Amino acid sequence: MPSIFPPVIMAAMGQRGELYSTRIFIDDGQKTFFFNVKENRYHDLYLNIVESRKSDRGFKRTSLVVFDDDIDRFMIVLERTMNEIRRRKGSPEETLTVGGGRREYILRMPPRGKPALQLTEKREDATGYRRESLIIPVDSFDIFLEGLGKAVSALKNA
Amino acid sequence: MNYMDSLGIAIDGGRYVRIDSSINDLYRTVRLRTIRVGQDSAKLDFYVFRKKGPVVRKSVLLKGLSQNGDTSTELTLKVERRSFAVWEITARKPDGTVEDIRVRTGIGLWPLIIAAVALLLFGGWLLFRLVGGDSPVVSSPVSTVSEITEKIEPAETPQLIESEPIETPAPQFPTQTIVYFRPESAKLSNAAMAELKTLAGLIPEGIGIEISGHCANYGTERGRRVLSRVRADAVADYLSGLIPFSVSIDVKGYGGSRPLNRDSELQDVNRRVEINLSGDGG
Structure with missing residues (x-):
């Protein structure tokens, strides 16, 4: 699949194979979200959301993946859940199952701590599941959606 | 190794509560299985499951649980390994008093046999070092402590080397x-x-x-x-x-x-x- 980006730009940002990459900083720079558009070896395009945070033992990364076929449904569920959390409307919880049941996204507000969205991807592998959970604080929803929106546009145009 | 649990129970009499709380190590599992509740008391049944051997059951009766006519209370349980063979279970009642229950977990004879063999080997090695260590066969047998000490060469005075204390941080979370x-x-x-x-x-x-x-x-x-x-x-x-x-x-x-x-x-x-x-x- 041809890329919308010239080879020079792709080379500059493609150290990890990204077709597009953008990032946002939250929590006074303690936490960074990367939104990477990538292509796998089967030429499937996907969005990789990576949270990188500083800890005593270096940087910790947590990442989840959304394929381009599922991105529209994912965005609808994400924005709906974020709005419910903003309005403090109960304890919202949404589940989106894709990929024939092999991949599931769980969006909910954690019962403890500051109001936030806990975004979990549950993906099946040969021996079990892998669960990756990101926490997006409610006061960072706008900047998160802004970065995510740019990446989704790049994904759709790629 | 320790384990804590808080159990809220209703002490209105005649109830039977099934609990599944346990702690285990390589050799055994100590498990709190049931609580029988009376008007003012609770009887806790602990079981010790071992890899081999029969199951050991230990019960303890806690009295004086009712406070000012309350019909519910909370017990705080703590299980600690006191020694290799003895685990101690502490139940703290709401009035602050504490009941100790010691559970002898009976780990069998193998650790004792291994310890005895290790002790014998260590003793043999120590004797071998004392008499010179050049040959495994002692050519001139010694019979008194003074004869042994005469054969020991004066050791160099040990020198203290200052070094940073080695810190081995224990994990602050249950692994x-x-x-x-x-x-x-x-x-x-x-x-x-x-x-x-x-x-x-x-x-x-x-x-x-x-x-x-x-x-x-x-x-x-x-x-x-x-x-x-x-x-x-x-x-x-x-x-x-x-x-x-x-x-x-x-x-x-x-x-x-x-x-x-x-x-x-x-x-x-x-x-x-x-x-x-x-x-x-x-």
């Missing part, structure tokens, strides 16, 4: 927690949920979590694998909802391939989910 399930069930019990709530408060950020499900050796291989995975996922789902930061969790279902006990009468210990924490995740 393994086990919750148990009823037969053919993947539903979390109240005790399991309470245990997971406690655990969630102790998990530090940036930790690696592996949750592995297991089941008893009944049914088909495929059924066991599915049940163990569903059990592990139930724990992962509940636990991840309690953790207020980003986390990665590996969830595995091992079926009946990793039993803690192969005795058909002690399959309860195999109906479990293990939560292992390691410091290199994140």
Whole structure:
């Protein structure tokens, strides 16, 4: 699949194979979200959301993946859940199952701590599941959606 | 190694509460199974499951639980390993008084035999060093302490070397927690949920979590694998909802391939989910 980006730009940002990459900083720079558009070896395009945070033992990364076929449904569920959390409307919880049941996204507000969205991807592998959970604080929803929106546009145009 | 649990019980008499709280090490599992509740008292039944040998049962009666006519109370239980063979269970009552129960877990003769052999080997090695050590056969046998000490060359005066104290930080979180399930069930019990709530408060950020499900050796291989995975996922789902930061969790279902006990009468210990924490995740 041809890329919308010239080879020079792709080379500059493609150290990890990204077709597009953008990032946002939250929590006074303690936490960074990367939104990477990538292509796998089967030429499937996907969005990789990576949270990188500083800890005593270096940087910790947590990442989840959304394929381009599922991105529209994912965005609808994400924005709906974020709005419910903003309005403090109960304890919202949404589940989106894709990929024939092999991949599931769980969006909910954690019962403890500051109001936030806990975004979990549950993906099946040969021996079990892998669960990756990101926490997006409610006061960072706008900047998160802004970065995510740019990446989704790049994904759709790629 | 210690384990704490808080149990809320209603002391209105005649009730029988089934509990599944346990602590285990390589050799045995100490398990609180039942609480029989009276008008003003509670009887706690502990069982000690060993890899070999009979199950040991230990009961303790706690009296004076009712405070000012209240019909409910809370007990705080703490299990500590006092020595290799003795575990101590402490129950703290609401009025602050404490009941101690010592459980002799009876670990068998093998550790004693191994210790005796090691002691003999060490004694032999020490004697060999004292008499010179050039030959395993002592050419000139010595019979008194003075003769032995005469043969010892004066040792160099040991020199103190100042060095930084070696710090081996112990993990501030439980590296393994086990919750148990009823037969053919993947539903979390109240005790399991309470245990997971406690655990969630102790998990530090940036930790690696592996949750592995297991089941008893009944049914088909495929059924066991599915049940163990569903059990592990139930724990992962509940636990991840309690953790207020980003986390990665590996969830595995091992079926009946990793039993803690192969005795058909002690399959309860195999109906479990293990939560292992390691410091290199994140």
